[in-house]
Amino acid sequence: MPMRFLLxxxxxxxxVVLPAIGHAQxxxxxxxxxxxxxxxxxxxxxGGYDAYARLLGRHIGKYIPGNPNVIPxxxxxxxxxxxxxxxxxxxxxxTTIAQIPPGAIxxxxxxxxxxxxxxxxxxVYLGSANTEVNLCWSRADAEVKSFPDLFNxxxxxxxxxxxxxxxxxxxxxxxxxxxxFKLILRYTGVRDIVLAVDRNEIQGxxxxxxxxMMTTRPEWISSGFAKxxxxxxxxxxxxxxxxxxxxxxxxxxxxxxRQVLELIYAQQQFGRPFVMPPxxxxxxxxxxxxxxxQVLADKDLLAEAEKLKLDIDAMSGDDLQAVIxxxxxxxxxxxxxxxxxxxxxxxx
Numbered sequence: 427m428p429m430r431f432l433l434x435x436x437x438x439x440x441x442v443v444l445p446a447i448g449h450a451q452x453x454x455x456x457x458x459x460x461x462x463x464x465x466x467x468x469x470x471x472x473g474g475y476d477a478y479a480r481l482l483g484r485h486i487g488k489y490i491p492g493n494p495n496v497i498p499x500x501x502x503x504x505x506x507x508x509x510x511x512x513x514x515x516x517x518x519x520x521t522t523i524a525q526i527p528p529g530a531i532x533x534x535x536x537x538x539x540x541x542x543x544x545x546x547x548x549x550v551y552l553g554s555a556n557t558e559v560n561l562c563w564s565r566a567d568a569e570v571k572s573f574p575d576l577f578n579x580x581x582x583x584x585x586x587x588x589x590x591x592x593x594x595x596x597x598x599x600x601x602x603x604x605x606x607f608k609l610i611l612r613y614t615g616v617r618d619i620v621l622a623v624d625r626n627e628i629q630g631x632x633x634x635x636x637x638x639m640m641t642t643r644p645e646w647i648s649s650g651f652a653k654x655x656x657x658x659x660x661x662x663x664x665x666x667x668x669x670x671x672x673x674x675x676x677x678x679x680x681x682x683x684r685q686v687l688e689l690i691y692a693q694q695q696f697g698r699p700f701v702m703p704p705x706x707x708x709x710x711x712x713x714x715x716x717x718x719x720q721v722l723a724d725k726d727l728l729a730e731a732e733k734l735k736l737d738i739d740a741m742s743g744d745d746l747q748a749v750i751x752x753x754x755x756x757x758x759x760x761x762x763x764x765x766x767x768x769x770x771x772x773x774x
Contacts, residue, residue, distance in 0.1 A: 466499050470618070473641065510701075535756065573677070590633065592634060598687065598767040599658070616631065654671050661673070675687045
């Protein structure tokens with residue numbers, strides 16, 4: 427075939443494609459211009475989830491065609507399931523984003539399907555703002571001075587409801603490892619729990635990472651008021667490993683015990699997940715996923731994150747979806763053991 431013909435054919439094809447791309451961009455700009463995007467936050471004001479969501483909300487609008495306003499709306503409750511239930515049936519026009527606790531995503535795996543009437547695999551995942559390594563924090567004046575002490579001594583900690591890491595991780599460690607966490611389950615979020623620790627109503631909090639604590643109580647670390655008792659993780663953070671903070675999974679008695687803990691801890695792979703309602707238009711989803719990654723590389727956002735002591739380690743929507751699919755494919759015997767491990771017995 428003559429080269430001239432090939433060139434004409436290629437240019438003709440480009441002439442068709444390029445206007446189509448431009449038209450799609452114009453459509454997105456026209457759609458979002460003058461609109462507002464509601465950013466629902468499945469946690470109370472003042473904690474780590476709230477800080478990450480508001481940070482993203484302040485910057486993402488400039489990466490969305492038409493530069494819509496982004497309005498943060500806190501909607502705590504039911505360990506994140508309140509906000510999921512709210513957005514699940516909202517209009518599918520891509521004007522809604524939600525940040526939900528990762529435990530809300532994994533909760534249905536543990537036999538909660540009869541109570542939860544929506545499918546987390548159908549949500550549209552924009553990505554996660556960071557990965558997380560959760561810890562147990564204890565007052566320095568508590569009788570428990572190290573994680574091994576918990577096999578013989580009780581530590582009173584605060585927690586939220588089922589599906590929240592502040593409850594579930596300590597409960598699993600009681601049942602799998604034999605620790606003696608005593609949980610007081612009457613708090614709405616990390617902010618309320620740390621206030622109770624300050625007042626000496628309780629002795630500590632589990633299931634929360636360094637970014638959340640640097641947001642709510644940075645002085646705990648600098649003053650020595652509280653300490654990082656243990657990483658509730660299999661691999662741990664390189665920084666915390668270097669500091670000698672132990673990992674709970676290293677105390678597992680069998681390989682299967684460790685595998686069950688790894689499933690329970692899996693939610694830490696996506697510490698700050700953002701989602702959209704199922705059925706959102708594919709072109710708008712693709713744009714929002716791109717905007718999500720762009721904003722988490724934005725120099726102004728990163729500078730603000732550094733001031734707020736928030737770690738940014740972006741995971742794409744496609745990668746997050748793959749992780750969730752893998753978790754939901756966990757073998758049933760491991761899931762069954764995890765379900766048993768999540769049952770809290772106050773007498774332990």
